[in-house]
Amino acid sequence: MTAELVRGQNHPLTGDRLEVRVAAERPVVAVATLGDADGAVRSRDRVAHPGSPVLPGLDVPRQPAAEHRLAVGLAALAEDVHRVYVALALPPAPAGPDRFGAFPAPVVEVAGPGGTPVVRYVLEGLDRESAVVAVELYRRQGAWKVRAVGQGYAEGLTALLHDQGLPEAAECAAEALRAAAGADGAAAGPPVPGEPAGSPAGAGSGGISYRHPGRQSTAAVATPPAEAGPADAPAPASAGPEAYRPVAGDATGWSMDERLYNQVWGMFEDLARSVAAYRSAVDFAEARLDQRLDEVLSDPRTRVGPAADAAREEARAQQAALLDQARSVLDRDLAQLAAEAEVVEHALPPAYARWDNPVWHAYQVPLERPLAVRLGDLRLPESDGLRIPMLVRLPLERGLWVDSGRPPGGVDPGLTDAGQRRRLAVECAVAVAARLLAVHPVGTYTVHVVDPAGAAGTALAPLREHGALKEAPAGARGVTETLERLTRRVDLAQMAVRSGVPDALPEDFDPAGQLLIVHDFPHGFDDRAVTQLRYLADEGPAVGVHLLMVADRAEARGYGPVLDPLWKSLLRITPVPDDHLADPWVGHAWTYEPPLVPAGSGVLDRVLWQVGQARRACGA
Template sequence: MTAELVRGQNHPLPGARLEIRVSAERPVIAGATLNDQDGRMREEGWIAHPAQPQLPGLEVSRQAAAEHRLAVDLDALPDEVHRVNVLLALPRGEGGPACFGELAPPSAAVTELDGEPVARCTLTGLSAESAVVALELYRRQGSWKVRAVGQGYAGGLAAMLADQGLARAPELASQIEEAVADGRARSVAPAPAPHPSRPDGERPRETTVGGAMGIADGGTGTAAPSDGRISYQHPNRAAGPPPSPPSPPLSASPSAAVPPVPSVPAAAPGAGGGQGSGTGEAPYTPVAGDANGWSMDERLYNQVWDMFEDLARTVSAYRSAVDFADSRMEQELDKVLADPRTRVGPAADAARAEARARQAQLVEKAREVLDRDLGQLRAESDVVEPALPAAYARWDNPVWHGYEPPGQPPMAMRLGDLALPESAGLRIPMLVRLPLERGLWIDSGPGGSAGSASTGPAAASVVTPDEMRGLACETATAIAARLAAVHPPGDFTLHVIDPAATATAALAPLLETGVLSGPPATGAAGVSAVLEQLTRRVDLVQMAVRSRATDALPPDVDTAEQLLVVHDFPHGFDDRGVTQLRYLADEGPSVGVHLLMVADREDAQEYGPLLQPLWRALLRITPVPDDHLADPWVGHHWTYEPPLVPHGSRILTRVLSQVATARATRRTGG
């Protein structure tokens, strides 16, 4: 069964040797780029285009055409390649259309060498774009998948290549366009070298595909039958250039309006995220650390975010399929009502019942795909979660009971968990890189409990304002304690401002163990003293770094990573204190000074727009589950769950005691 993919949807590939078939209303340029695990094209030699049609494992057409066949051998790609992007662009200077919006949507399909289709997509939603990334083949847990992308570029080839990290993008784009305009090298290319995977060195049989040479072991190379073009754009979806179904990427607005479109097919089984093809192949057996990286921690970090992406994609595919099913049912019902002859009577009732039955069938099929993918992600989570190091683990993970102060800081730490309403209990660790690039703001006001679409309202509706403030203080302590625990002894210093002494109970583990070396700063004088100390440190370290004289810092300057926890903001702060706080939020992270605020934004309204830059500089998290974290890539609102210590657990005190002991030992040289 052919998988009909919408933007963001993926599908497993059945083998290494494939064809990618492109169909457009007018001639287009077809090419492909090789990308590393970060999605970057490392050099100009990593792109196949009409002026350079052959790369190891990849061959494209030498000219612009309305039909293309690109030959791909995934086994022959360099080991550093983790993604292959298929590119389409409109030729310049031929009196043709200036953008894809003037044409019927192009389509792209992945087929086996005998023409058997694997997956296809139609690139709808393009308007002013003259270049587009149609498909992406990517490596995931040792196997390859195809994903429908459809990301367009109004700046054409140059903008597309620059977005993939190529420094000389305009020059290469001009070279490609000149090769097409001059009609260079339109003849069949020389035979490729012997395929490296053949042990006898024998060259596989070659077949001509659309003016380029493809590697094949068999099959006729005949074209797949044409089924006509199908629109995949959904009502109420943004028309920007996202690599996902529901929304444009970072710069575009998720609420951008698009015109209604005709009906589309439901997602085919096996077209969602996750592993396994749904075609009888053996399911993937999850393994902890099954991702790229130099160390186990790095591999686990990458695997966690791969799981995050898989969950985002499979839920996007499910929501798109449901939207389509609802849209088609509405169109069918409107058609019944539009004809006076069929508006009432048994025929109308039967038509309505049939439309609703088709909608239910499509939703049921989409749910089956979602449940399959969620099941595989749960299996992977069950393997990965127990293998996480302390910095990535929840507080209830047994790894904390064997905790020892580390010799070097980790690359990341867990800031909480992320989930979606459809994920049915599946939570993905929210890992943030260290050192922190942004400060944190823990919302202690009622805004932190409003409007969650999943677990947020249920959890927050029974939380009083006083309880919310208490939970915010506990969350701040848990995050500060984790930061102290994951840094080597002596490499992390904690400061706390608590002007009204309202967080004494929550701060008890830090004070009792000695991780917080002195009592929190209270009153206006205490606030001023701490802010002066930290702003002075930022100034001195910045000057020392600029002048390359870090050895000349005064001996009283603490060069360890610093975390300032501010409770009950803005109580105890005057205008000067607010300005210093903004300075620390903006300039501090670059020199190792980080900010964690516990605040209710409504309480700070008296400062007006003065604090707007401060709030924008901080990452807002909540002390109760809430769906405030928006993902512009796919348009999801993720439910964030804070990293609180289980009620009644003594693990926090035990870990902090070891941190304090190790720090004291280092100071005394023991």
């Protein structure tokens, strides 16, 4: 559970590797300083900032952004470091706000080794301050704690560093802000389209900044013509996408896998905001056209005639110019993201890679579980084929549901043949299960299959034939026994955890993660089996038991609302592209594309053969 802190409160920390996450409504500069036992920062080599982002045990972002991730390794800090201060500063921005009180309060989270937030702190009460010490990690009697600080400085970063005892505070602050401005030339760009200068993004009817919050800009955004006024869209940048040279792993993290994971989701957030900015500009252009036309039509003297026609043409020309400007900026951002996606895709490990990625040709059964797994791709209508990997953290927080029903007006509503939908759905489930098996060390993950009617035999053949399954798929008679066994496993694990004796388990207890593929639900399931499925979906993920349902919700209508909690507890994916996923940032409807194996490819058989060989060699 995440602890909500207020100013002055503290909370204990566990583990050596932490991640400090910052979310703000405007790009901010992240700075971290290292203090001694007295809390003093004695020299500039104890300050991590965009111009010097890496210190032993500390890695801060290299440019201003609305969201940051700072990596902290407590065990790697020098012995005389007793405090780690995380500070935020507003970058130089003549056209934007120079105080934190001009936009909603930033939020800071500290996450533990597993990525789960430990504490959350909202920096409320800021006004004229342009720099603030957000949180402090401090050592007390050999243990580390985090304290919510929220100490702001109206005089800026220089005053903050001086207050911490840094002798060269002014020089260090100037270097940090100069490096931040150089890393993001658009930081001092024009006001947000459709928004008064100095107002927060997303407030009222304002727009959203065009700039990537976490990416280097290809060039500074040009100022709109004076005639257009501050509410118009910015002019396109002059530099082309070739000016941007992406690097795989260009994100914070303690391993390349973690850096790639953070980079992929940074790309996802960037695409979401870029498209939101474009849509906001389109809405503004249309609203402005309506306003100009209303002005022409409201006066009977200018309603008709050559002057009226000229006014209409001028209004439409201005709308077209705004749309062209907005599209040009979006195309620039898409080109930048496409270049980055091309580089990143080829650097992904098997757990993150598509099935057609060459990395699978060199696949070996891993020795450690990865940070996350790819469950498909995400795209937006405006993104012109740009796809962002959909990475989900491991272990899974909830089960999965492959919807074999007809999409209700989705991207591919023409798929009307029920048999074809079912076949694609089970193939999607097999591809997901095979990937989960492939990315776990041998013996740490077990897949069970329940197929009462035996209708999935052909699709399940790769799992059966290569020995990837621990046991044969359960038919109608095996449904009860399989569900009883997994339900008992969940009960035993929960009792052990709640009693504080996780090692006090029966000798026949299987500690491996469990995945149950349920095909063709609800056919062949009685009321007791339905109750057990709901129990496994709700309680199983916490102790390593997950469902992978292949089902058409419409066919389960006979159970009424009793199954609604089941569907809501599972992550719905589809065997065909469908726009059913929404992001938490701007609420886009993203098109999801399933992780199907390319037609005619033998990659699934090769990977499962190696998994089966490893299982047999270890007697798993």
